[in-house]
Amino acid sequence: MTAKLRILLPQLLVLAIVVGLGAYLIHNTLDNLARQGVATGFAYLDREAAFEIGEKLIPYTSADSYGRALLVGLANTLEVGVLGCILATILGLIVGVARMSRNWLIRHIAALYIQAIRNVPLLLQLFVWWDLFRVSAPPPRQAWQIMPGFFLSNRGLTIPLPSFEGGFHWDIPHLAGFNFAGGHIVTPEFAALLIGLVIYTAAFIAEIVRAGIEGVSKGQTEAALALGLKPRQALFLIVLPQARRIILPPLITDYQALIKNSSLAVAIGFPELMAITNTTLNNTGQAIEAISLMMIIYLGLSLITSALLNWYNARLALKGMAR
Amino acid sequence: MIKATTLAVALVMVAFAGPALAGPTLDKVKKNGVVTCGVTTGLAGFSIPDRQGKYTGIDVDTCRAVAAAVLGDPDKTKYVPATTQQRFTMLQSGEIDILTRNTTWTLTREGDLGFLFAPPNYYDGQGFMVAKKAGVKSAKELDGATVCVQSGTTTESNLTDYFRANKMTFKPLVIERLDEVENAFYSGRCDSFTADRSGLAASRAGKAPNPDDYVILPEIASKEPLAAVVRQGDDEWFEVVRWTMFAMIDAEEKGVTSQNVDEMKKSDDPEIQRMLGVKPGMGKSLHLGEDWAYTIIKRVGNYGEIFDRNVGKDSALKLDRGLNALWTQGGLMYGMPIR
Numbered sequence: 001m002t003a004k005l006r007i008l009l010p011q012l013l014v015l016a017i018v019v020g021l022g023a024y025l026i027h028n029t030l031d032n033l034a035r036q037g038v039a040t041g042f043a044y045l046d047r048e049a050a051f052e053i054g055e056k057l058i059p060y061t062s063a064d065s066y067g068r069a070l071l072v073g074l075a076n077t078l079e080v081g082v083l084g085c086i087l088a089t090i091l092g093l094i095v096g097v098a099r100m101s102r103n104w105l106i107r108h109i110a111a112l113y114i115q116a117i118r119n120v121p122l123l124l125q126l127f128v129w130w131d132l133f134r135v136s137a138p139p140p141r142q143a144w145q146i147m148p149g150f151f152l153s154n155r156g157l158t159i160p161l162p163s164f165e166g167g168f169h170w171d172i173p174h175l176a177g178f179n180f181a182g183g184h185i186v187t188p189e190f191a192a193l194l195i196g197l198v199i200y201t202a203a204f205i206a207e208i209v210r211a212g213i214e215g216v217s218k219g220q221t222e223a224a225l226a227l228g229l230k231p232r233q234a235l236f237l238i239v240l241p242q243a244r245r246i247i248l249p250p251l252i253t254d255y256q257a258l259i260k261n262s263s264l265a266v267a268i269g270f271p272e273l274m275a276i277t278n279t280t281l282n283n284t285g286q287a288i289e290a291i292s293l294m295m296i297i298y299l300g301l302s303l304i305t306s307a308l309l310n311w312y313n314a315r316l317a318l319k320g321m322a323r
Numbered sequence: 324m325i326k327a328t329t330l331a332v333a334l335v336m337v338a339f340a341g342p343a344l345a346g347p348t349l350d351k352v353k354k355n356g357v358v359t360c361g362v363t364t365g366l367a368g369f370s371i372p373d374r375q376g377k378y379t380g381i382d383v384d385t386c387r388a389v390a391a392a393v394l395g396d397p398d399k400t401k402y403v404p405a406t407t408q409q410r411f412t413m414l415q416s417g418e419i420d421i422l423t424r425n426t427t428w429t430l431t432r433e434g435d436l437g438f439l440f441a442p443p444n445y446y447d448g449q450g451f452m453v454a455k456k457a458g459v460k461s462a463k464e465l466d467g468a469t470v471c472v473q474s475g476t477t478t479e480s481n482l483t484d485y486f487r488a489n490k491m492t493f494k495p496l497v498i499e500r501l502d503e504v505e506n507a508f509y510s511g512r513c514d515s516f517t518a519d520r521s522g523l524a525a526s527r528a529g530k531a532p533n534p535d536d537y538v539i540l541p542e543i544a545s546k547e548p549l550a551a552v553v554r555q556g557d558d559e560w561f562e563v564v565r566w567t568m569f570a571m572i573d574a575e576e577k578g579v580t581s582q583n584v585d586e587m588k589k590s591d592d593p594e595i596q597r598m599l600g601v602k603p604g605m606g607k608s609l610h611l612g613e614d615w616a617y618t619i620i621k622r623v624g625n626y627g628e629i630f631d632r633n634v635g636k637d638s639a640l641k642l643d644r645g646l647n648a649l650w651t652q653g654g655l656m657y658g659m660p661i662r
């Protein structure tokens with residue numbers, strides 16, 4: 001028996017046990033479900049969903065399938081996820097730099113923000129934002145008009161959209177019956193979720209940014225200043241580009257957390273992936289299938305985020321130092 | 324996330340559940356001396372914990388009646404609060420013995436989920452509530468409205484069907500917890516709040532800032548027969564739950580109440596004699612003691628008493644008997660003969 005085999009054998013054994021246990025569980029589950037007369041399989045995805053969705057980026061009616069409804073939910077999750085990551089990065093960068101400011105007030109405000117936001121549960125923060133938008137704004141008929149077409153009410157903020165039907169014109173929102181029609185509406189649920197996620201995640205990103213800046217040798221700043229660069233130029237041209245290599249890897253975790261945290265939207269009624277899955281699960285009763293599908297999708301989103309940033313990170317790595 | 328975790332635990336329980344569980348619920352309940360029922364996280368009149376943490380409601384009394392029939396004591400019950408999403412998995416996995424959680428009897432829930440429904444303990448229908456100042460008189464005027472609805476209920480699908488059938492559009496605001504649905508509606512985020520009419524009445528009486536500011540529209544959007552649910556393939560247990568409901572309805576029809584049940588034992592009516600075990604045989608057929616129905620009526624009450632106490636004239640909800648009156652009084656409550 002070679003040494004190689006001796007090392008390999010225990011590993012193969014463990015793998016076999018894990019796979020075997022997994023197979024047993026799956027088999028036993030299917031067996032029990034069949035015995036209890038519970039339908040299994042993914043055929044439900046083609047059935048008519050027969051429920052309406054409040055906010056959708058892709059065309060959908062209640063006559064479409066459960067599969068399509070799931071896509072609507074995924075699109076909403078991606079919308080919040082992508083916008084959230086971009087905005088949280090910008091805010092986190094500002095707060096992180098402010099945290100190291102030589103100005104006492106700015107430095108301490110940033111520190112207070114980071115400590116307060118990081119230590120209050122996100123769900124609670126979402127409720128606060130939601131209540132704020134919902135309760136402080138007037139009903140639609142007394143909506144505040146900020147600019148022509150921009151109405152703020154407890155139904156959300158309306159925005160005119162360009163339209164190309166029958167020649168270019170602006171699709172201006174207007175009051176029609178109970179609600180506003182035309183244009184786009186940013187609902188209190190979407191706004192609360194996006195703002196809540198951005199503010200929460202930015203607090204974590206700010207600390208990563210601070211660690212990144214502190215990780216760049218002080219000599220770099222001193223050298224830059226000695227060459228006649230202004231402090232701001234030293235920060236943006238010399239320190240931050242080097243800090244990026246330190247910031248990027250931990251940033252991946254925060255992006256993934258933001259995307260996963262978006263599932264808290266079920267509590268405030270934004271129809272993202274988790275909310276749509278809940279409704280599907282209840283209407284069809286296919287709990288195991290629906291939950292598995294959701295797990296796979298979230299796993300996929302996390303892996304894609306990770307892959308994209310790792311690729312970018314590899315590009316940034318110092319040549320010759322990259323492993 | 325808490326819910327997802329619970330669900331995951333329930334799924335794991337399904338995965339690990341030992342093979343072949345058909346039939347043993349009645350034996351298990353007798354052996355453990357407790358009936359475990361899935362209830363709501365709080366719906367006035369149906370199942371809600373009071374200040375002392377004691378559960379009350381029409382669904383709770385249904386569970387208590389089963390415990391009275393099987394164990395001779397309605398207090399030998401345990402209540403597990405379940406969200407709308409968790410409830411079916413909890414029953415499938417055997418975590419609860421009966422689901423008494425204002426659950427609507429539908430075809431797919433029996434066909435696909437592997438359940439059986441007992442006779443309804445409340446015939447409900449879906450309704451719409453609006454603020455009085457909106458000036459809406461009919462649900463047919465709700466075109467374009469934003470409607471608040473709780474997720475994971477038949478209500479959500481019925482809402483869509485109703486608007487589709489009437490060629491109207493709407494925007495749903497679907498929220499997981501009933502409290503938050505109510506907050507959203509009473510703060511004006513939605514034009515209408517849709518739920519079972521009994522639930523709307525309970526919400527208006529208990530949660531509205533001023534109950535007189537809200538009206539429940541006359542249209543009934545769907546049939547909602549609410550009933551206790553058990554697993555398929557356990558016929559003895561199903562029979563016990565089913566006949567517990569019938570015994571309560573038959574008792575009301577025969578005028579047997581918790582007050583007069585002892586005198587009624589002397590009744591000459593053969594059906595009352597069979598029901599109360601004066602003439603033995605019925606209990607044995609159900610694998611129960613001969614005083615099964617006597618204990619239900621003595622300790623929990625007949626259907627009328629349970630209705631009045633929890634949702635009817637003696638409760639805060641003050642709902643009419645309506646469809647839930649006895650068949651002899653124009654309602655749908657019809658107990659099969661005990662013989």
